[in-house]
Amino acid sequence: MTTRRSIGFSVFRHLVLGSAALLAVLPFVLMISISLKPPAEVFAPEFRLLPQQWHAWENYAEAFARQPLGRFLANGLLVTLSIFTAQALVALPCAYALAKLRWRGREATFVFVLLALLVPPQVPAIPLYIGLWQLGLLDTYAALILPSTISVFGIFLMRQFFRTVPDDLISAARLDGLGEFAIVWRIMLPTALPALIAFGLLSLVWNWNDFFWPLLVIQTETLATPPLGVVFFNNAEAGTNYGPLMAAATVITAPLVIAFLLAQRWFIDGVTMTAVK
Amino acid sequence: MASLHLRGIGKSFGATRVLHDVELEIRDGEFLTLVGPSGCGKTTLLRIIAGLDHADRGSVWIGEQAVDALPPKRRDVAMVFQSYALYPYMTVAQNMALPLVMRRLGTAQRLPLLGRWLPGTAAAQARIAAEVGAVADSLGLGALLQRRPAQLSGGQRQRVALGRAMVRRPQVFLMDEPLSNLDAKLRVDTRAEIAELHRRLKTTFVYVTHDQVEAMTMSDRVALMVEGRIVQLAPPQVIYDDPADLRVAEFIGTPKINTLAASVEPEGLRVGTDRWPVRVRADAGTPVTVAIRPEWWLPHETGIVRPGAACVVRGTVRHLEPLGGETLVHVAPQHEAAAVVARMEPARARALRIGEPVALAAPAARALVFDASGARLACVADPARAAMPAGLEAAGG
Amino acid sequence: MASAAAPAWAARSGGAAAAIGRMEALAGWTLAAPAITLMWLMLLGPAVAVIALSLTDWTFGAPTIAFVGLANYAELAGDRVFWTSLRNTLAYVAFTVPSAVFLGLGLALLVEAGSSLRGLYRTLFFLPVTSTLLAMALVFQFAFHPTAGLVNQTLGALGLPTTDWLKNPDTALYALGTIGIWQAVGLNMVLFMAGLKAIPKDLYEAAAIDGADGAWERFRRVTWPMLGPALVFVVTITAIRSFQVFDTVAVLTDGGPNKATSVLLYQMYQEGFSFLRSAYAAALTCVFLAFVLLLTWLQTRLLDRRAHYG
Numbered sequence: 001m002t003t004r005r006s007i008g009f010s011v012f013r014h015l016v017l018g019s020a021a022l023l024a025v026l027p028f029v030l031m032i033s034i035s036l037k038p039p040a041e042v043f044a045p046e047f048r049l050l051p052q053q054w055h056a057w058e059n060y061a062e063a064f065a066r067q068p069l070g071r072f073l074a075n076g077l078l079v080t081l082s083i084f085t086a087q088a089l090v091a092l093p094c095a096y097a098l099a100k101l102r103w104r105g106r107e108a109t110f111v112f113v114l115l116a117l118l119v120p121p122q123v124p125a126i127p128l129y130i131g132l133w134q135l136g137l138l139d140t141y142a143a144l145i146l147p148s149t150i151s152v153f154g155i156f157l158m159r160q161f162f163r164t165v166p167d168d169l170i171s172a173a174r175l176d177g178l179g180e181f182a183i184v185w186r187i188m189l190p191t192a193l194p195a196l197i198a199f200g201l202l203s204l205v206w207n208w209n210d211f212f213w214p215l216l217v218i219q220t221e222t223l224a225t226p227p228l229g230v231v232f233f234n235n236a237e238a239g240t241n242y243g244p245l246m247a248a249a250t251v252i253t254a255p256l257v258i259a260f261l262l263a264q265r266w267f268i269d270g271v272t273m274t275a276v277k
Numbered sequence: 278m279a280s281l282h283l284r285g286i287g288k289s290f291g292a293t294r295v296l297h298d299v300e301l302e303i304r305d306g307e308f309l310t311l312v313g314p315s316g317c318g319k320t321t322l323l324r325i326i327a328g329l330d331h332a333d334r335g336s337v338w339i340g341e342q343a344v345d346a347l348p349p350k351r352r353d354v355a356m357v358f359q360s361y362a363l364y365p366y367m368t369v370a371q372n373m374a375l376p377l378v379m380r381r382l383g384t385a386q387r388l389p390l391l392g393r394w395l396p397g398t399a400a401a402q403a404r405i406a407a408e409v410g411a412v413a414d415s416l417g418l419g420a421l422l423q424r425r426p427a428q429l430s431g432g433q434r435q436r437v438a439l440g441r442a443m444v445r446r447p448q449v450f451l452m453d454e455p456l457s458n459l460d461a462k463l464r465v466d467t468r469a470e471i472a473e474l475h476r477r478l479k480t481t482f483v484y485v486t487h488d489q490v491e492a493m494t495m496s497d498r499v500a501l502m503v504e505g506r507i508v509q510l511a512p513p514q515v516i517y518d519d520p521a522d523l524r525v526a527e528f529i530g531t532p533k534i535n536t537l538a539a540s541v542e543p544e545g546l547r548v549g550t551d552r553w554p555v556r557v558r559a560d561a562g563t564p565v566t567v568a569i570r571p572e573w574w575l576p577h578e579t580g581i582v583r584p585g586a587a588c589v590v591r592g593t594v595r596h597l598e599p600l601g602g603e604t605l606v607h608v609a610p611q612h613e614a615a616a617v618v619a620r621m622e623p624a625r626a627r628a629l630r631i632g633e634p635v636a637l638a639a640p641a642a643r644a645l646v647f648d649a650s651g652a653r654l655a656c657v658a659d660p661a662r663a664a665m666p667a668g669l670e671a672a673g674g
Numbered sequence: 675m676a677s678a679a680a681p682a683w684a685a686r687s688g689g690a691a692a693a694i695g696r697m698e699a700l701a702g703w704t705l706a707a708p709a710i711t712l713m714w715l716m717l718l719g720p721a722v723a724v725i726a727l728s729l730t731d732w733t734f735g736a737p738t739i740a741f742v743g744l745a746n747y748a749e750l751a752g753d754r755v756f757w758t759s760l761r762n763t764l765a766y767v768a769f770t771v772p773s774a775v776f777l778g779l780g781l782a783l784l785v786e787a788g789s790s791l792r793g794l795y796r797t798l799f800f801l802p803v804t805s806t807l808l809a810m811a812l813v814f815q816f817a818f819h820p821t822a823g824l825v826n827q828t829l830g831a832l833g834l835p836t837t838d839w840l841k842n843p844d845t846a847l848y849a850l851g852t853i854g855i856w857q858a859v860g861l862n863m864v865l866f867m868a869g870l871k872a873i874p875k876d877l878y879e880a881a882a883i884d885g886a887d888g889a890w891e892r893f894r895r896v897t898w899p900m901l902g903p904a905l906v907f908v909v910t911i912t913a914i915r916s917f918q919v920f921d922t923v924a925v926l927t928d929g930g931p932n933k934a935t936s937v938l939l940y941q942m943y944q945e946g947f948s949f950l951r952s953a954y955a956a957a958l959t960c961v962f963l964a965f966v967l968l969l970t971w972l973q974t975r976l977l978d979r980r981a982h983y984g
Contacts (some may be wrong), residue, residue, distance in 0.1 A: 104699060125720075350887055
């Protein structure tokens with residue numbers, strides 16, 4: 001392995017990866033750049049990264065003024081956290097029952113879980129919508145949260161991890177007097193914490209960014225989740241007011257991106273872990 | 278078929294020195310084992326021979342050629358890995374054929390779809406298949422050629438790994454703990470098979486293991502390594518009878534050799550309160566370690582060991598382990614912390630009882646003396662007794 | 675069943691064992707009950723309902739509902755928009771999947787080939803995966819703007835042809851595809867990197883000794899075969915996600931221009947929630963479901979073939 005070869009290859013590698021990385025990041029850069037510019041510069045014939053005249057304050061202020069951006073973000077947080085809490089509460093006991101307990105419906109239930117995994121989330125949409133409409137629950141937080149409280153993916157993932165917990169540990173816990181419900185939360189959960197975190201992150205990202213379902217069930221602006229909020233904003237504008245639009249887009253995108261940057265290890269480990277399943 | 282010469286091999290990983298100036302000459306056709314505790318550098322040395330790692334200092338010669346600059350594939354060595362490293366998606370036949378395919382078919386001929394239409398490819402592949410078949414038959418793998426590694430047992434996989442090495446007809450076979458993943462019984466059988474393979478092929482084998490039984494039973498010569506140095510290089514029996522270092526003596530032999538602290542006296546050694554008729558060339562009062570193998574101990578009262586040439590240990594019987602064909606007697610000596618373990622025929626041990634005092638005697642000719650640093654001290658031949666075996670092949674060749 | 679020969683304690687412990695078994699079964703059912711209920715209520719029940727609905731003539735809010743058999747599917751077969759949607763969706767998948775998969779693979783190989791800046795590259799490429807697609811779609815909309823957008827400005831500077839990417843019926847779908855690829859590559863790359871890390875090093879060493887030590891031979895003999903399962907997995911999830919394309923269509927093109935970007939899910943949305951033809955939309959949903967199931971079935975078959983790796 002001569003030094004000459006590795007330097008040449010290293011240069012090549014960084015050149016290719018660097019260019020590709022630039023393309024990957026360019027939309028973000030563009031978004032922030034435009035959000036800082038006044039209207040005149042947005043449509044300027046040559047492209048400049050930084051504005052000559054900083055319009056940042058005006059753009060962001062207008063973005064917040066025209067639409068309740070803060071409200072959208074708060075809704076996003078409320079909805080995703082509620083969904084994940086519900087998912088964990090529902091999925092973990094079921095995963096334990098499937099992994100470690102012996103009961104007659106176990107095999108059948110697992111088959112149904114697998115079947116449900118095959119169903120894309122958009123398939124149940126129409127009947128769910130009709131059901132919520134009949135219950136008068138359309139255009140409420142309940143409509144956003146209820147259908148997602150069951151996560152068969154979560155059940156599947158946690159079951160796989162629970163199966164790796166040694167049976168002896170559970171027998172010891174039973175001898176110590178723990179009931180089955182306590183075993184789920186005191187024994188199984190800590191052991192499979194990485195899996196739960198991975199699941200949580202995936203659930204968070206998926207539900208924060210979900211557009212299809214909120215589009216169907218939400219009309220009121222104040223209930224909008226971030227993606228829906230962006231669309232409201234886009235529709236409210238005449239379509240060419242790009243400065244504040246990009247400002248709004250930046251605000252909407254920022255939370256998840258920042259969360260990712262802070263917790264990269266968790267995100268990436270989570271993704272690969274669930275893929276290995 | 279070639280000799281192997283390692284000159285002054287040094288290697289560090291970061292700040293840790295793994296090999297210190299190793300000199301080793303392996304004869305053509307020899308079965309040489311590198312043995313030692315974990316971390317002694319034996320696997321690193323093997324990988325340096327293979328070309329998978331590079332030495333920081335020194336050079337490797339195969340035959341008349343310095344191979345340091347050659348990549349592994351050009352050194353004409355074959356290696357059996359500890360994990361076998363079989364390609365999981367290839368059949369046994371494909372696994373064994375790959376080395377030949379890489380060597381004999383040109384780049385164009387190896388192209389995935391087009392290669393087989395080129396002239397000569399079919400003939401070459403037929404020859405390869407024939408050779409693979411012959412090797413497979415010799416290893417009893419003939420019926421398994423179309424299976425994949427996942428469908429084979431551990432022993433079968435090991436033979437495939439061997440076969441892949443054999444088709445190459447290399448100058449040197451390298452083996453990295455090939456038996457460690459097998460169960461005990463299979464290990465015994467495979468040991469014999471590998472030894473027989475060596476006799477049949479007459480190629481140079483370099484074998485790495487931490488198991489001293491494998492080292493003793495299979496090798497022409499054994500190189501015992503500790504902490505990056507070869508401490509002794511000798512045939513197995515010499516290593517056993519005539520260790521050059523205390524660490525060698527303690528590593529080889531089951532149960533472990535018995536060691537006692539002693540000090541030099543004008544005409545012998547003082548061991549506890551006893552005087553042993555073992556003479557060494559050292560100043561009086563020098564502290565030494567004297568070691569005797571378990572099988573040389575007999576109850577003193579039997580008188581089998583001549584009193585004038587007897588090393589005697591007195592103590593209490595702590596434990597008896599009757600194995601059927603022999604009995605292991607654990608004795609707590611009066612003046613030593615560590616137990617002395619003796620191996621004797623059941624008949625001789627019959628009179629012994631746990632908790633009762635006993636005196637064990639061993640022939641002085643069997644005592645091995647080591648100085649404070651662990652180096653072996655030669656015993657001075659007493660004209661009244663038979664000459665001591667004096668042959669020692671010092672470490673370093 | 676205690677016989678005279680069995681001791682009394684055996685009968686008692688037999689009974690106790692049965693009691694423990696019953697308790698365990700009860701615990702199993704209780705712990706799983708909420709999940710089972712919700713699963714049927716929210717997923718499997720509605721899935722069955724959609725299939726049933728597609729066999730009726732119901733429109734949203736209609737007072738009556740009638741069973742019409744396969745009439746909706748017959749109508750689908752004759753619906754030009756449906757065939758356009760299906761074609762568009764398949765074209766979108768055929769465009770996006772190979773690009774996203776092989777770009778992801780290439781990037782993973784390059785990143786793993788060296789040791790410097792791996793973490794940085796991984797972060798940068800994964801960023802798009804976490805972003806809110808809708809918000810980024812607006813950025814792309816601006817980038818695709820015929821005069822002020824970065825794409826045309828760059829292409830124009832290089833002397834390459836430019837067009838209004840999102841309004842040109844020939845290019846709109848592929849412009850959307852580019853956005854899809856942009857978001858998918860990072861995820862695929864991370865999955866491939868995990869797959870690459872899982873390849874045992876001593877396979878490469880054995881190959882080196884056997885003579886395969888060049889970059890191409892190493893890739894061909896070790897890397898590519900060992901990545902088999904990962905490849906199937908990545909292709910499948912990329913394909914399924916591509917099938918579900920909706921957000922960009924809804925926000926950027928509304929299915930236009932001239933249905934050039936109408937995709938299955940978008941047409942389902944329009945039929946069901948703009949035109950309120952619920953039963954017809956249900957039939958569309960079933961077609962959509964059928965394709966996704968087909969993809970998953972293909973994945974299982976392909977993985978089975980390679981399952982004998984052990």
